[in-house]
Amino acid sequence: MTSTATSTAGYQPEQVWLPASEQLLEWDEGFHDLLLGDEVRMTAFRTAIAEAVRPGMTVLDLGTGTGILALWALQAGAKRVYGIDLNASVLQTATERVVAAGYGERFSPIHGVSFDVSLPERVDLVVSEIMGNLADNEGFVAILADVRQRLLADGGLMVPSRVESYLVPVAAEQAHEQVSRGDPVDAGGPVPFAERLRRRGARSPFDLYYDVIIPVCTYLATPRVARLYNFAAPDCIPPAAAAYRVPLAYTACRDGILTGFKGYFVATLSDTVALDISGDDIAGRATSDSWKHCYLPIAEPVPVRRGDRIGLTFSRSCPDEATGVFRQSYQWEGQVISQGTPVARFTQSTAEASQDVLGPVKQRSVLTNETS
Numbered sequence: 241m242t243s244t245a246t247s248t249a250g251y252q253p254e255q256v257w258l259p260a261s262e263q264l265l266e267w268d269e270g271f272h273d274l275l276l277g278d279e280v281r282m283t284a285f286r287t288a289i290a291e292a293v294r295p296g297m298t299v300l301d302l303g304t305g306t307g308i309l310a311l312w313a314l315q316a317g318a319k320r321v322y323g324i325d326l327n328a329s330v331l332q333t334a335t336e337r338v339v340a341a342g343y344g345e346r347f348s349p350i351h352g353v354s355f356d357v358s359l360p361e362r363v364d365l366v367v368s369e370i371m372g373n374l375a376d377n378e379g380f381v382a383i384l385a386d387v388r389q390r391l392l393a394d395g396g397l398m399v400p401s402r403v404e405s406y407l408v409p410v411a412a413e414q415a416h417e418q419v420s421r422g423d424p425v426d427a428g429g430p431v432p433f434a435e436r437l438r439r440r441g442a443r444s445p446f447d448l449y450y451d452v453i454i455p456v457c458t459y460l461a462t463p464r465v466a467r468l469y470n471f472a473a474p475d476c477i478p479p480a481a482a483a484y485r486v487p488l489a490y491t492a493c494r495d496g497i498l499t500g501f502k503g504y505f506v507a508t509l510s511d512t513v514a515l516d517i518s519g520d521d522i523a524g525r526a527t528s529d530s531w532k533h534c535y536l537p538i539a540e541p542v543p544v545r546r547g548d549r550i551g552l553t554f555s556r557s558c559p560d561e562a563t564g565v566f567r568q569s570y571q572w573e574g575q576v577i578s579q580g581t582p583v584a585r586f587t588q589s590t591a592e593a594s595q596d597v598l599g600p601v602k603q604r605s606v607l608t609n610e611t612s
């Protein structure tokens with residue numbers, strides 16, 4: 241998710257925003273309005289839910305927020321929808337929405353973090369929209385693995401059923417320049433941004449990822465799948481899947497200045513609906529207002545020539561089991577090889593970010609106390 245404060249396309253290509261996924265515990269009504277105004281997101285989920293829900297099904301809307309997915313499931317004939325959310329205020333909005341639409345009797349709002357929630361029955365379908373722009377930067381692997389194991393009936397379905405994340409080397413020079421200036425749109429200027437970085441213990445502004453629309457014309461190679469999560473298979477998401485180290489190899493398809501990597505996801509929501517956030521046509525409304533792309537910058541841009549090889553090792557780790565669900569560290573390191581000779585290396589990491597950066601870290605136990 242990203243932090244643009246308007247639901248219309250009030251943003252530009254390569255404009256740099258702070259990573260909203262890292263602030264998910266502080267999302268307010270304005271942020272939920274942004275989600276509700278995101279046509280790409282809304283159309284995909286509305287269509288998929290109408291396709292996946294059969295009359296009489298029981299449904300869990302995990303992270304129900306303002307209840308829009310729950311409402312669509314009820315309209316499609318669900319006999320009961322459980323809506324879980326850790327945010328009491330948005331859960332109240334969800335209840336009001338569903339009651340106003342005449343479905344209050346069949347909606348069970350549950351306040352809490354999903355790990356702490358039990359249901360009176362296993363459900364036929366779990367719908368959720370808890371993906372970040374890198375797919376797993378809002379902790380969805382551990383959350384959905386737990387829900388699938390404890391709350392989904394045998395043979396039950398998940399929406400989304402499958403999610404892939406992609407990484408591609410890019411020449412995003414404007415975005416890089418904005419990061420270098422320490423001036424993300426929503427950081428309050430270079431001085432407050434520098435203070436955020438200092439509190440975070442970040443080595444530089446390049447040791448953070450950003451939310452940026454990165455045009456396809458900046459690609460220096462063909463995107464590669466970094467992770468694939470197949471929620472349709474029972475053993476698809478072992479707990480260890482949340483931490484990984486993935487080597488990815490690229491061959492440059494043109495000359496350009498490598499400034500970093502673009503990350504994005506494609507989610508299969510139903511048999512006929514794929515939600516692909518890689519689009520860059522802002523004027524044509526083909527971009528998602530609430531997910532921009534993930535930009536993983538490198539500190540020193542590297543000129544590359546067509547045919548050069550770019551090696552990237554991308555890692556995710558959860559520094560602390562208690563906070564790891566909502567906080568993680570990413571590392572992106574690698575090298576450029578030109579005519580058989582390594583010409584540059586890069587190493588960036590958000591490792592310190594998990595401790596205290598863009599908002600207070602809340603342990604799950606603290607969260608539970610606050611929200612119960």
Ligand SMILES: C[S@@+](CC[C@H](N)C(=O)[O-])C[C@H]1O[C@@H](n2cnc3c(N)ncnc32)[C@H](O)[C@@H]1O
Pocket residue numbers: 241275276302303304305306307308309324325326327330352353354355368369370371383
């Ligand atoms: C991106 S919003 C989506 C809200 C709504 N489903 C929609 O589509 O508009 C994700 C919501 O999930 C909630 N959430 C995320 N992880 C959760 C968890 N493990 N347990 C409970 N709520 C969670 C957040 O508080 C937030 O309201």
